[in-house]
Amino acid sequence: MYSLDKQLVLEDGSVYKGYGIGADIEMAGEVVFNTAMTGYQETLSDPSYNGQIITFTYPLIGNYGINRDDYETINPSIKGIVTREICRKPSNFRKEFTLDEVLKDLNIPGISGIDTRSLTKKIREHGTIKGIITGIEKDAQKVAESLRKNNLPTNQIEQVSTKKAFLSSGLGKRVVLIDLGMKSGIMRELNLRGCDIIVMPHDASAKEILRQKPDGIMLSNGPGDPVDVPETISTIKDLIGKVPIFGICMGHQLISLACGAKTYKLKFGHRGANQPVKNLITGKVDITAQNHGYAVDIDSLKDTDLELTHIAVNDGTCEGVRHKKYSVFSVQYHPEASPGPHDPNYLFDQFIENMKKYKY
Numbered sequence: 001m002y003s004l005d006k007q008l009v010l011e012d013g014s015v016y017k018g019y020g021i022g023a024d025i026e027m028a029g030e031v032v033f034n035t036a037m038t039g040y041q042e043t044l045s046d047p048s049y050n051g052q053i054i055t056f057t058y059p060l061i062g063n064y065g066i067n068r069d070d071y072e073t074i075n076p077s078i079k080g081i082v083t084r085e086i087c088r089k090p091s092n093f094r095k096e097f098t099l100d101e102v103l104k105d106l107n108i109p110g111i112s113g114i115d116t117r118s119l120t121k122k123i124r125e126h127g128t129i130k131g132i133i134t135g136i137e138k139d140a141q142k143v144a145e146s147l148r149k150n151n152l153p154t155n156q157i158e159q160v161s162t163k164k165a166f167l168s169s170g171l172g173k174r175v176v177l178i179d180l181g182m183k184s185g186i187m188r189e190l191n192l193r194g195c196d197i198i199v200m201p202h203d204a205s206a207k208e209i210l211r212q213k214p215d216g217i218m219l220s221n222g223p224g225d226p227v228d229v230p231e232t233i234s235t236i237k238d239l240i241g242k243v244p245i246f247g248i249c250m251g252h253q254l255i256s257l258a259c260g261a262k263t264y265k266l267k268f269g270h271r272g273a274n275q276p277v278k279n280l281i282t283g284k285v286d287i288t289a290q291n292h293g294y295a296v297d298i299d300s301l302k303d304t305d306l307e308l309t310h311i312a313v314n315d316g317t318c319e320g321v322r323h324k325k326y327s328v329f330s331v332q333y334h335p336e337a338s339p340g341p342h343d344p345n346y347l348f349d350q351f352i353e354n355m356k357k358y359k360y
């Protein structure tokens with residue numbers, strides 16, 4: 001019924017032929033893979049995937065459709081999806097649209113019928129790689145050549161952060177949430193705990209932030225390389241020691257950089273919903289949701305006021321730090337889950353406790 005009409009071309013010249021889904025347009029991005037078995041709606045709408053083409057390793061995607069409630073942002077900005085098989089007739093009581101309809105609406109292309117196992121092996125061996133979803137009639141080697149020449153954008157946080165501050169009122173602790181491309185799950189967790197939230201843009205100054213008299217500051221997740229936002233790093237330097245701070249993912253990387261640690265790019269990143277993380281303080285292992293391509297260099301922590309609190313069980317990389325003097329802690333994984341297990345959800349309670357406890 002469907003004919004091969006699209007190809008995924010990688011910068012090394014490999015070609016994967018498949019069937020187009022979603023928008024009939026050409027888009028290039030960094031090709032990454034996510035190993036979660038469910039949660040494709042939350043994943044494709046997570047702003048940390050801005051500019052990336054997501055390969056879903058789970059072989060059937062779209063089988064429960066898309067609903068109005070599970071978006072992490074209503075403006076997803078991924079560059080495409082790659083699947084083994086797409087379900088065109090989903091069946092679920094929450095289903096409102098098909099994945100194909102929504103991708104068309106959002107102007108995001110996709111390709112199905114791909115051997116995602118072989119593609120994932122390639123990414124694991126080669127490391128994250130640039131790719132493009134394009135028409136099958138294009139000369140793949142010329143496409144690969146132009147991919148190699150083009151650099152990916154470095155202003156990704158600017159693309160997804162709010163332009164203006166806004167409020168989500170509550171009767172509890174006042175939190176300034178710095179939006180680096182935040183998932184709505186972070187706001188949901190703060191709302192659930194009654195917080196009075198002021199969401200501020202990534203380039204808000206320390207003075208503007210402190211003028212809100214926050215009880216605490218949260219730094220969200222976000223796309224791209226953390227070293228691309230030096231202005232946010234220097235703002236964080238000015239905020240440390242003034243009020244309790246909690247950072248998630250990009251927030252964690254920026255706190256670490258602000259304290260003098262270093263970050264580096266992982267070969268193929270951690271993206272999935274069952275990544276084990278060991279809490280070095282309690283000895284407990286949490287199963288966590290993750291989506292990151294960069295990590296904090298554990299060796300570089302020795303020259304800082306930060307201590308290592310969590311490590312990834314799979315590869316021993318840094319998954320969390322805390323400040324030795326001030327109420328500042330951060331994790332590389334996603335305690336707000338969506339999608340994923342809720343094991344580390346208690347970290348939001350810890351942040352609330354920190355805000356209650358600390359008087360500066």
Ligand SMILES: NC(=O)CC[C@H](N)C(=O)O
Nearest residue numbers: 221222224249250293294
């Ligand atoms: N989810 C995130 O915040 C990811 C942070 C950063 N963009 C990385 O890939 O490591």
